[in-house]
Amino acid sequence: MTAKPKIAFYWCASCGGCEEAVVDLAEQVLDVVAAVDIVFWPCAMDFKRHDVEAMADGSIAATFVNGAVRTTEQEEMAHLLRRKSRVLVAFGACSQLGGIPGLANLSDTASVLATAYRTSPSTVNPDGVLPQRHTVDGGHALGLPGLYETVRTLDQVTDVDYYLPGCAPTPKLIAAAVQALLTGALPAKGSVLAPDIALCDECARKASKPDALALAAFKRPSEVVLNEEECLLAQGVLCMGPATRGGCEAACVQGNMPCTGCSGPTSRVRDQGAKALSGFASLVASNDAAEIERITGAIADPVGTLYRYALPASLLRRRRVAVS
């Protein structure tokens, strides 16, 4: 037995990018490994669920869960890990806000499955087979986790102590969080482990934004050759920076692409998309209803733009679907 604190990682509905982010700590990861004992990390190490079940409740110092919760198995694991852990950290945008998988809340499960397994251009499924919860193959009964109608954030399923924002969280934020955990220098429960100020504050282009910006057209990054120094909003591109928590050092803007909002809102905002919408609407350079319609009509996929990462965490959480 070692006296090193036990740490666990788990993934729910996510892309694997958050796992990569841990590896992205590069040589710092060695410091982490030296300081802690990783007791569960399905992506990298061979532990099973029963190993976790066998642990004493509260025996894990901290568990980092990435990904949104959309299956019965994910929910079960969330509850299990909560029980076993003294600190539960929602790691990354999907776990904190619902993330990209959360956009499924614009649709219902049947349509999601139909698209994924039948109608998408790359699908070859002549019999139109859909995943089944239970099936028997060669005499063996097999099961799959159930899929919920609504994708949830981790804290909509279980009690969460801290949040590490980002898609994925930057190595700097991760290292700072681990450091805080190891030294016990943690902020109040429920805190997001990142600065509580919007991205513009740390954006190198901040000074180039005019005092009174008014836009006659919104453009997508692909439609315009972007100046590398000027505020992207000033260039007509919807940059979510003003409505998004900083801490990433404006990584996307440094790459000459607009912020897409992955770090979620500041602690003072309850609905990132609604706030972004108010802010963007105020930029429209017209008071004429038809002209406003024309300008805002050019925003492709407004929900996917304004709520790209935070639909399940929004006030409405999902689009209403007819209950059959």
Place this chain on the structure above:
Amino acid sequence: MPTPEHGDANAVRIGVYICHCGTNIAGTVDVHAVAEHAGTLPGVVVAREYKYMCSDPGQELIKADIREHRLDRIVVASCSPHLHEKTFRGAVADGGVNPFHFQMVNIREHVSWVHPDKRAGTEKADALVRAAVSRVRHHKPLETRRVPVRSDVLVVGGGIAGIHAALTLADAGKHVTLVEREPTIGGHMAMFDKTFPTLDCAACILTPKMTAVKAHPNITLWAYAEVQAVSGYVGNFTVTVKRKPRYVRDDVCVGCQECIDACVYKVGKEPDAFNLGMSKRKPIYLPFPQAVPQVVTIDPESCIEFKSGKCKKTCVEACADRHAIDFTQQERIETIEVGTILLTTGFKVFDAKRLPSYGYGTYPNVYTALEVERLLNASGPTAGEMVLRDGRTPRTVGIIHCIGSRDEHTNKHCSRVCCMYALKLAHLVQERTGAEVYDFYIDMRTPGKGFEEFYNRVAEEGVHFIRGKVADVYPTAEQDGRLILQAEDTLLGNVRRIPVDMVILAVGLEAQADAEDVRRTFNITCGTGGWFTERHPKLAPVATFTDGVWIAGACQGPKDIPDTVAQAGAAAGEALALINAGHIELEPNTAYIVAADCSGCKTCVPMCPYKAIGFDAEQGKAAINEVLCKGCGTCVSVCPSGSARQNLFEDDEIYAEIGGVLAHA
């Protein structure tokens, strides 16, 4: 015991008071049940109902409960906060609790007066009380701000209302800037011949007041000028005024009019607006002989010098050493600082061409009432001779009431003055021409001092009154210029067709065409017809919802001269009361930006309608000037990072309120 003044939201002690407002509320809301429900809500220590919460014993109830039950939050469910929020805040403060630890619920205008169903109304009152109770626990202690009031006043519109208000204020020693967009003050009253029912000569009673304005040491008169923009707030407005070029120096011109005589145009060619186009004026003109200021104006549209640059400029020669004429004059933008503003912008006359069946604009012998005023007036186009366009004196005249009034297709309102001025014109036309006068009315409305008596007098003088709405006006078969007025006489029950030489249309009053722009400029409200909205129809008829801005006269709705003058005096008096108080208390419901939270994205900066937000480039943060902030909340709603906040409208207060409404009892 928690320290409530420091906002321990969980340990508040709330008192809730449900007002009966006599039967106003209690008739439609089960006030007892609402009080009982309030008593079950978390934090509520006392919940009572009382007949009149606004009464002294009602307020005393709050104060006594604060003492006895150590209350630190108060909710009163009664009428609109517009009426009694101040009263109750005062009672709460007297009781020793911060007056902003109070929330008012409107269960009268929002519930009892709009819902006939007692059960549903009671449920709604319950929900609104729940909302207030759950919100009030989050209230922070706030303080009102005192700011000084400038004593200078702006009066906009130089008709009789503006003239009277300006003189009242100036006589009280306050400096007034009177802005009028036409070249002269006087407004519509200057165009009238006589006034009803006393038949005073309009000019004789008006022009002395006009000259008094010009002569008054406390009045700056800017005619031919328009207010462009207003910023600031009650007590401290900054107003920019555009002064249009007359091309004549008003500090030098004495109104001798020798330039007009000397103009290369021997006769006028331009329609004279003051005479409604029934006469012509020269490019250099005075609107009418008693115009104030007595300064001529050059119309650049028709002046040869402006059109070709090749005029002999005989006007300049005539002006000689005075050098009053200045073709290079430019528009001037002036900025003034005032504490209070009176809007007396008047009305416009209904355009009779909008009702083609009456033939105005088609048949030359159809006139509007205002045109007839000019025809009857000694300084009018016919020098007071009542003749038709072809020079004949009419022997029969028909007057039609309610043109553009009381009509589904034009204006639903009664224009209030038309019956009386129609009677006046009937009398004057008969007196001057001896013509037979037929007066077609729908209802004769004479509810004023001496009005009914005047109607009886005119009837005795032999004017024929026909109760019926004229359906059609058409030429006689003889094509002799006469017109037939066809109407159903509802007293006789038959159709009358009366041929007349002249038709007078008693056109109604409408709001000014640009009332909406003026409303925006001064940040007040308009009703559907464009009439400016008073703060309260009974108790604040000349105040507006914008503190420091008053309205008087026909800009608020059709009214006659005495009512207009009375309102102008009232508005001036209310402005004086504020000026003499010397300061105002400003609501603390202002927005503020938490500097540590602000990312400097500047989204809020251009959104502020009051220009209260500045950007500190050095700090990279926005900041609100609290004195300029009116608490509209625009910045709060647009701030994408939730860093702009507002007193009394904090997010936790609003969400708690919503939660309270939606919580099931």
